[in-house]
Amino acid sequence: MKWSEQTWERVNLIYNQILELPFNQELSNGTLDQEKFKFYMAQDAYYLGEFGKALSTISGRLKDLDQVLAFSQFASGAIVVERALHEGYFKTLGIPEEVQPSPTCLLYTNYLLSQAAYSNIEVAVAAVLPCFWIYKKVGDYIYSQQEAENLNPYKNWIDTYAGEDFANSVNQAINIADDLAAKASDSLKSQMHDAFEMATKLEWMFWDSAYKQEKWAI
Ligand SMILES: Cc1ncc(CO)c(N)n1
Numbered sequence: 001m002k003w004s005e006q007t008w009e010r011v012n013l014i015y016n017q018i019l020e021l022p023f024n025q026e027l028s029n030g031t032l033d034q035e036k037f038k039f040y041m042a043q044d045a046y047y048l049g050e051f052g053k054a055l056s057t058i059s060g061r062l063k064d065l066d067q068v069l070a071f072s073q074f075a076s077g078a079i080v081v082e083r084a085l086h087e088g089y090f091k092t093l094g095i096p097e098e099v100q101p102s103p104t105c106l107l108y109t110n111y112l113l114s115q116a117a118y119s120n121i122e123v124a125v126a127a128v129l130p131c132f133w134i135y136k137k138v139g140d141y142i143y144s145q146q147e148a149e150n151l152n153p154y155k156n157w158i159d160t161y162a163g164e165d166f167a168n169s170v171n172q173a174i175n176i177a178d179d180l181a182a183k184a185s186d187s188l189k190s191q192m193h194d195a196f197e198m199a200t201k202l203e204w205m206f207w208d209s210a211y212k213q214e215k216w217a218i
């Protein structure tokens, strides 16, 4: 079995809990409170900027030039989505330009940046993979729940992650993780699983914290 198939089995329960989160259920049926969506958008813009930097760092650490190119394209893709949020949702929803990251957003982005900089490159790639794969699966799930006659106010957002371009990036990222895992020791593969599972939990926390509009205690 491929590393990616094994790793998905390990997070399948968390994935199902992600689908059940009130944020995703309400986003899917269009009833999500706009304040919660605005909070999420602001935090996600911050997230995408830091995620882009983590992808750039990984790009520079990879050896195979096709993989260097793929990660540098993912990095620019993430920054392009971040810029589009500023031109789109930030303006239409009236979100202030400067975003202070929530505790969970800071935890997640710092986890990704530190994995990108300091872990073995195989582990760093595994740590960023849920950002691709979980979003793709959640995007496809929510898209499949849409009823044609009801226009969901969050349709634009839903379409971003259910589209073909994103699907291609996700498949490329999974294949790169599998190629690295194929040459890795058992111990390294196990660290890759742990990083994938940790980032999957942080994805759960990110949506949960947006629903709760998480604040700093002091
Ligand atoms: C929190 C989070 N994870 C993953 C993605 C997809 O890149 C995103 N936009 N936001």
Ligand SMILES: Cc1ncsc1CCO
Pocket (backbone or CB within 6 Å): 073, 074, 075, 077, 078, 079, 081, 131, 132, 166, 169
């Ligand atoms: C994973 C990811 N999320 C938003 S853009 C991007 C890279 C795809 O090009």
